[in-house]
Amino acid sequence: MSVTLKDIEQEVKISRQAISAVLNNKSNCRVSEKVRMRIMQVAKEKGYRANFGYKVMRGNATKTAAVIISSERRRNDEFIQHLLLMLLDKLDSLGYAVYSNNNMGPDEKENFERICDLMQRGVEHFIFIGIPVGYKEMINEITSHRKTYIGFQSSFARDLSIDTISGEEEIFRYFQSKVGDNFAFFLQKSKSGIFNPKRLQALSNLYPALTSDDIVNKFQCRPILL
Secondary structure: OOOOHHHHHHHHOOOHHHHHHHHOOOOOOOOOHHHHHHHHHHHHHHOOOOOHHHHHHHOOOOOEEEEEEOOHHHHHOHHHHHHHHHHHHHHHHOOOEEEOOOOOOOOHHHHHHHHHHHHHOOOOEEEEEOOOOOHHHHHHHHHHOOOEEEEEOOOOOOEEOOOHHHHHHHHHHHHHHHHOOOOOEOOOEOOOOOEOHHHHHHHHHHOOOOOHHHHHHHHEOOOOOO
């Protein structure tokens, strides 16, 4: 037996109209954040599922997202799997239904048709990990239907980037907490002979009084030649 708004109303003691506004993410919702979270919690516990078909036909918001992974290699990558789990947990906490692990293959037409099918199912937001084959046509189709998209490890106009310098700083702060300034590591060089600029910048942020040469001399771990 499916769960209805009436079932949730009996549990949270809030009007059915307010519950509907929360579950459908309507802009005219006037309940507090505490009440909103309570409604979402009860709906999840009772297994409430919105009628997507009805919403799609009416053109209403469905609060549905799709995470698109562009290759088998990325899908099996441990980091990507961890990222995917965090995305699913976050979207679920916000009340979104999510299609995930939609692995894109080498066929441009099939990839395009998959995106169209997801939109017909009510998907409003697309999160791309990597660059799928035929992505330009996909993005044009998504935006023409007023849906949203964002990329990660892609060349999209809307793309999340990793703040490598801040990450390096956190690693160095950990070293500092353990051994003070008495640490060293390999500073890779590019083909042109330039040391890793982001790693040098992170060290410069932590040690602003040192020059680049000082940092290299102090923190570079030089291999022992036998």
